[in-house]
Structure formats: structure tokens, C-alpha cells
Amino acid sequence: MTHPTKPTAPLLSVRGLTKDFQVGTVFSRRRVRAVNDVSFDLPAGRITALVGESGSGKSTIARCLARLEQPTSGEVLLDGEDVLRTQRRRASRAYRSKVQMVFQDPFGSLNPVHRIEHFLTRALVLHGHSATHEALCELLTTVGLTEDMLQSYPHELSGGQRQRVAIARALAVEPSLILADEPTSMLDVSVRVGVLNLMRRLRDERDIAMLYITHDLGSARYLADTTMVMFAGELVEGGDALAVMDAPAHPYTRLLLSAVPDPERAGSYDPVERARLREAILNPTSCPYGDDGTCSRTEPVRHIVGEASEARWGSPRPEAGGGQPHWVRCHLRAPASDIARRVLKATDRTDGEATDATEKAETTAA
Amino acid sequence: MEPVLEVRDLRVEYGGDGRTVVGADSVSFEIGSGEIFGLAGESGCGKSTIANAVMRLLKPPAEITAGSIRFDGGDVLALDARELRAFRWRQIAMVFQSAMNSLNPVLTIGEQIVDIFTTHEKLKKRAAREKAGALLELVGMDPGRLKAYPHQLSGGMRQRVVIAMAVALRPRLLIMDEPTTALDVVVQQEIMAQIRDLQRELGFSILFITHDMSLMVELSDRMGVMYGGRIVELADAKDLFAKPLHPYTEALMNAFPPLTGPRRELTGLFDAPRTADSCGFHVRCPEDRSDCSMNIPDLREVAPDRWVARSAARSPEGATR
Numbered sequence: 001m002t003h004p005t006k007p008t009a010p011l012l013s014v015r016g017l018t019k020d021f022q023v024g025t026v027f028s029r030r031r032v033r034a035v036n037d038v039s040f041d042l043p044a045g046r047i048t049a050l051v052g053e054s055g056s057g058k059s060t061i062a063r064c065l066a067r068l069e070q071p072t073s074g075e076v077l078l079d080g081e082d083v084l085r086t087q088r089r090r091a092s093r094a095y096r097s098k099v100q101m102v103f104q105d106p107f108g109s110l111n112p113v114h115r116i117e118h119f120l121t122r123a124l125v126l127h128g129h130s131a132t133h134e135a136l137c138e139l140l141t142t143v144g145l146t147e148d149m150l151q152s153y154p155h156e157l158s159g160g161q162r163q164r165v166a167i168a169r170a171l172a173v174e175p176s177l178i179l180a181d182e183p184t185s186m187l188d189v190s191v192r193v194g195v196l197n198l199m200r201r202l203r204d205e206r207d208i209a210m211l212y213i214t215h216d217l218g219s220a221r222y223l224a225d226t227t228m229v230m231f232a233g234e235l236v237e238g239g240d241a242l243a244v245m246d247a248p249a250h251p252y253t254r255l256l257l258s259a260v261p262d263p264e265r266a267g268s269y270d271p272v273e274r275a276r277l278r279e280a281i282l283n284p285t286s287c288p289y290g291d292d293g294t295c296s297r298t299e300p301v302r303h304i305v306g307e308a309s310e311a312r313w314g315s316p317r318p319e320a321g322g323g324q325p326h327w328v329r330c331h332l333r334a335p336a337s338d339i340a341r342r343v344l345k346a347t348d349r350t351d352g353e354a355t356d357a358t359e360k361a362e363t364t365a366a
Numbered sequence: 367m368e369p370v371l372e373v374r375d376l377r378v379e380y381g382g383d384g385r386t387v388v389g390a391d392s393v394s395f396e397i398g399s400g401e402i403f404g405l406a407g408e409s410g411c412g413k414s415t416i417a418n419a420v421m422r423l424l425k426p427p428a429e430i431t432a433g434s435i436r437f438d439g440g441d442v443l444a445l446d447a448r449e450l451r452a453f454r455w456r457q458i459a460m461v462f463q464s465a466m467n468s469l470n471p472v473l474t475i476g477e478q479i480v481d482i483f484t485t486h487e488k489l490k491k492r493a494a495r496e497k498a499g500a501l502l503e504l505v506g507m508d509p510g511r512l513k514a515y516p517h518q519l520s521g522g523m524r525q526r527v528v529i530a531m532a533v534a535l536r537p538r539l540l541i542m543d544e545p546t547t548a549l550d551v552v553v554q555q556e557i558m559a560q561i562r563d564l565q566r567e568l569g570f571s572i573l574f575i576t577h578d579m580s581l582m583v584e585l586s587d588r589m590g591v592m593y594g595g596r597i598v599e600l601a602d603a604k605d606l607f608a609k610p611l612h613p614y615t616e617a618l619m620n621a622f623p624p625l626t627g628p629r630r631e632l633t634g635l636f637d638a639p640r641t642a643d644s645c646g647f648h649v650r651c652p653e654d655r656s657d658c659s660m661n662i663p664d665l666r667e668v669a670p671d672r673w674v675a676r677s678a679a680r681s682p683e684g685a686t687r
Binding site: 053054188189190192193196197215216217218219221222223242245246255256257258259260261262271 | 409551553559577578584621622624626
């Protein structure tokens with residue numbers, strides 16, 4: 001397999017992706033915009049993490065890319081072809097053989113009445129590969145399972161083993177991109193790191209690009225080359241995974257980071273600071289990156305705050321190209337207020353009085 | 367000071383057809399008044415078994431075969447059915463794993479909270495409703511939410527309701543079994559702050575169970591690390607995190623990618639089951655543990671209030687090291 005050393009065209013590009021959902025009954029129908037005008041590139045052979053809270057729209061993006069949801073508008077370019085135009089209704093088999101998905105719940109994604117052999121055979125045959133015993137064994141070995149598991153039923157395997165089967169099934173079609181939606185959040189601690197390491201090995205050995213969706217910032221920092229932060233249906237920051245985590249430029253990224261328990265970081269839970277960050281997200285007044293004069297309250301302007309990283313970390317072939325500079329969305333652009341408040345105040349009351357209650361609770365916690 | 371809860375040499379066995387699995391073995395710890403004590407470990411290490419044993423919730427085939435559990439000086443294992451009914455919830459309350467799904471979907475939050483007061487405190491409906499409202503305010507929710515059904519609340523709010531219900535009768539000890547596992551980080555942080563608040567206000571003790579070492583160190587005063595049904599290390603939470611003495615403790619800490627410091631390859635934990643002739647972990651143990659590979663040794667006090675399950679020869683101050 002040859003590998004480009006120079007940055008080349010991305011494997012998959014998303015432009016202006018928007019997804020609305022209709023909610024409510026016939027009498028009170030409303031639209032909720034889950035994803036609003038999202039654009040990003042997924043370079044070949046790199047792991048891109050998409051982080052954010054529950055309800056920020058991460059999974060909707062993955063489901064749109066997997067063509068399980070029909071986006072309201074936008075373009076999804078795979079090898080330069082806008083698949084939403086050319087394959088209007090559903091994805092072609094050619095698309096599916098390039099883009100595969102691994103779901104959160106390995107208990108729900110494997111049909112309990114079939115043996116492991118069935119899942120892998122079906123994936124191979126449907127995509128025109130021959131399902132020889134050797135091919136099946138090779139798949140299992142790749143994901144760190146043994147061939148005697150071919151005859152097992154899903155209930156005989158542990159959560160970690162099942163998730164490996166799900167990954168093997170995705171690998172069967174030799175995809176160039178795997179969409180992994182919270183692949184480790186339902187697994188026990190003892191096997192999580194194993195699955196993360198497997199994903200990185202697949203990147204190194206098979207040049208598979210991954211979109212790793214998670215709310216576990218530690219694992220995003222550990223696994224990803226590039227990280228994008230999502231808030232209220234929009235991307236607010238992106239760039240080299242270490243840069244984003246170590247020098248977060250958007251208040252929402254800081255808010256997320258400050259919520260992660262980390263005993264080594266002194267004063268990690270500062271309620272006053274958190275209240276200030278919430279305020280900066282919901283009612284922005286200034287942008288610290290306004291020197292280039294492009295600040296805008298209405299357009300999602302991206303300020304560049306750091307260099308692009310070309311390195312692919314922890315790989316025997318670190319040069320992969322496709323690195324993004326560290327960018328942050330202009331602080332002045334306030335998020336669509338209803339979604340933002342719903343996301344930020346998920347635990348509080350639905351209306352305005354919520355703010356002081358939380359802040360009071362936080363202040364007393366200090 | 368007299369501890370609130372004292373567990374001594376507890377052994378729990380799960381009997382099956384012809385074979386017995388040890389769920390917990392020689393587990394001893396105590397929790398002082400107002401203290402937050404944590405139990406950490408991977409799935410299947412026996413943390414939840416301990417919690418259920420303390421609540422007397424173990425059902426056959428699980429059986430407590432040795433040891434004692436004393437609460438406020440009284441023998442928990444000797445309580446009969448009627449005494450248990452008074453003991454549970456009034457003395458010790460529990461927040462279960464995925465507790466937010468334990469609310470009854472066809473009753474409003476209010477009906478479920480009021481039920482506690484009418485059953486346990488024999489209050490009239492009206493008085494109970496007032497207390498229920500106050501209870502919701504205690505966990506930072508609007509009393510108007512009493513009319514809501516569980517599906518109308520977010521996961522974090524449901525978790526608050528469950529916590530409010532657990533502290534409704536002002537128990538002396540609150541057991542929390544993975545209270546935030548299903549929640550995302552921001553909500554988790556809010557719930558933890560809420561718990562700390564309540565604890566300070568009401569002064570109960572907490573037995574806190576999780577696999578997340580960072581979360582535990584942030585909340586707990588003292589903690590124990592469990593592996594294969596035994597406690598392998600028991601110490602002040604900050605000390606333990608700063609300098610783990612048992613290799614398993616270190617492995618568990620390394621199972622979580624950190625948010626700071628350089629990135630390095632993590633190995634994770636080894637998921638070999640503990641059997642009669644192996645602790646399972648010795649295969650992955652970074653040290654030569656030929657003297658303990660057959661079993662996990664008993665806890666030894668290596669410094670004041672620092673207990674670790676290692677044989678004397680291998681302890682830090684041991685002569686052969």
C-alpha cells in the first residue's frame with residue numbers, strides 16, 4: 001500500500017451539513033436543528049475525534065455520514081463525488097464498502113441468534129469477497145480474537161470481545177473510513193484501552209481513517225491525531241489533538257475540560273470560572289482573536305490560533321499529511337440559543353431562572 | 367470514634383451447579399461518621415457484591431459465608447425481615463447503577479417521592495407532598511417538577527431525583543454504586559458537586575463505588591482498590607493516588623488516558639479471571655511475584671493507615687528489595 005507523504009485531497013469532505021428533526025405531535029410540530037452548517041475534512045489514514053456533550057449532534061453527524069439519516073442540506077464528498085446528489089435515497093454498495101460504522105452498544109449491534117461466523121461471512125459475501133475459512137480467521141486475528149470464536153454466539157463473548165467482532169465485521173469490506181460512535185463507552189475499564197489500541201493499530205497497518213466520536217476527552221487525546229469540538233450542533237474548535245486539549249481556545253472547550261475529574265490538576269472544579277465560561281458561551285461580548293479583523297456575530301468565522309501538525313502520533317510511519325491548523329470559531333458568534341441552553345442546562349429547569357440555581361449550587365459546592 | 371459501618375473478613379460465595387465462585391473474600395474496612403469511602407476496581411471485582419451484602423440484598427445463589435457487618439455497633443447480618451425493612455432506607459440508602467432507569471415510568475416523580483414518606487414515616491399525603499417539594503429543592507430542582515414523569519426529565523435530572531429519594535429519610539450511610547456511569551462529563555461533574563453539597567449539609571457517610579479512579583480520588587477521603595474479590599490496597603485517597611503501592615492499583619490508574627502530560631502507549635488491564643490457583647493478574651504483573659502468584663496475600667499495614675496486599679519481603683521497606 002503506498003502512502004502519500006504530502007498533504008493530499010481529503011478522503012471525505014463534509015460541507016455545510018445541516019440536519020433538522022421534526023419533533024412534537026401533529027398539533028405542535030417544531031423543528032429542531034441538530035446539526036447546523038458543519039464542514040470538515042477527514043484525511044486518509046488519520047484518526048479524527050469529534051467530542052462534545054450528549055445532545056451536541058455528534059452522533060447525528062455520524063449517522064448522516066453512514067447514510068442512516070438523510071441530511072436536510074449540505075454536501076458529503078467522498079473522493080470528490082457528492083454522494084448526497086449521486087445516491088439520493090440510500091448509499092450505494094460502493095459507498096458502504098468504503099465507509100463503515102461501529103456502534104456504541106456491542107450488545108445491541110450483533111443479532112443474538114447468529115454465530116460470529118455468520119456476521120463476518122455475510123459482510124464478506126455481500127461485498128463480493130469470498131468467505132473462505134482463512135479470510136475469516138485472518139479477520140479475527142487482526143482484531144485480537146481467536147478462530148475458535150467463529151462458532152460462538154454473541155452472548156458467549158464479553159463486551160470487549162463483541163466490540164472487536166463489530167470492528168472485524170466493519171473491516172471485512174476493507175473500508176477506508178470507519179465511523180466509530182462511542183465504541184468504548186459501554187465497555188468495562190479493563191478492556192477499553194485494548195479497543196483504543198486496536199483502532200490505532202488499524203490506522204497504522206491498514207491506513208484506515210477513523211471518525212472517533214466520544215465524550216471521553218482523555219481517550220480522544222490518547223487516540224486521535226486531530227480533534228474537533230462540537231457544541232449545540234456546530235463545530236467550535238479543531239486542530240491537533242494535543243493542541244486543542246492543552247491550549248483550548250474556545251470557552252466551551254475549556255468548560256468541557258474543566259468538567260473532567262483529574263486529581264493531578266489543582267482546582268479543577270472552579271464554580272466561579274465555570275459560571276464565567278457559560279456566560280462567555282451564551283452571551284459573548286468579545287473575541288480575543290479579533291486582530292485579523294474578521295470577527296463576526298453572524299458568520300461562523302474561524303480564527304487560526306496554531307500551526308498544523310503533520311505528524312501522526314505513535315505510528316511507525318508518523319508522516320501522514322492532512323493535518324489541520326488549530327482553529328477556533330470566533331467567540332462573538334453565539335450559538336442558536338434554544339439548543340445551546342438545552343445543552344448547557346440539561347440538568348436544570350427549562351427556563352430562565354435555571355441560571356442562578358445552578359450557579360448557586362456551584363458556589364456552595366466550592 | 368465509633369465507625370458507622372464496620373465490615374470484617376467478609377466472604378461472599380456464589381454457588382452454582384457443582385462449582386462455587388468467590389465474589390468477595392476477607393474484605394475488611396470501616397467507614398467513619400461523615401466519611402466518604404471509595405471502592406474502586408473493574409467489573410466483576412466484587413465492589414457491587416460488597417454493597418449488596420451491606421444492604422442485605424444478596425439473594426441465592428449468593429451467600430455470605432464468613433465475616434461480620436456491623437452498623438452503628440449492631441449486627442446487620444442478624445436482622446430479621448421486619449427489622450430489615452426499618453433498617454433499609456432509614457439507616458442505609460442506596461443509589462443503584464443506572465439508577466435513573468429505576469424510576470417507575472408510569473408514576474410522576476411526586477407520587478414516587480411521596481410514597482417514601484407515606485410508607486416509612488406514615489405521613490399524610492399533604493404533608494408528604496410538601497416534604498417532597500423541599501427534597502427536590504435540596505438537589506437543586508424546581509418543586510414544580512413533582513408533576514413530571516420520568517421520561518420528561520433528562521438523565522442528569524432523573525439522577526438527581528434518585529439521589530433526593532435516597533436521602534429522603536436522612537440515612538446515616540449512603541451507598542452509591544457507579545452513580546454517574548451513564549452520564550456525560552459535564553452532567554457528571556454537576557451531580558458530584560451536588561452529592562458533596564448534600565453530604566456537607568446532612569453529614570451522612572458515603573460508600574462510593576466506581577471504576578473511575580480520578581473521580582474517586584476527587585470525592586473520597588479514603589479508598590480501597592479491589593481485585594478478584596479482595597481489597598489489594600487501602601489508604602487515604604490522595605496518598606494512594608500519589609503513590610500506589612500495589613501493581614494492580616497502578617494498572618487501574620493507567621487504564622484511563624490522562625488529560626495532561628505526554629502521550630504514551632497505555633497497556634490497559636488484563637482480563638483473566640481469578641481462579642483457584644491464580645490471581646489472574648500475576649501474568650501481567652510488572653514485578654516478579656513468584657511468592658504471591660498463587661493468590662492475593664492479606665493486607666498488611668506498611669505505614670499508618672496504609673494497607674497493601676503484598677508479602678513482607680516485597681514491601682517498599684522490605685529488606686530484599
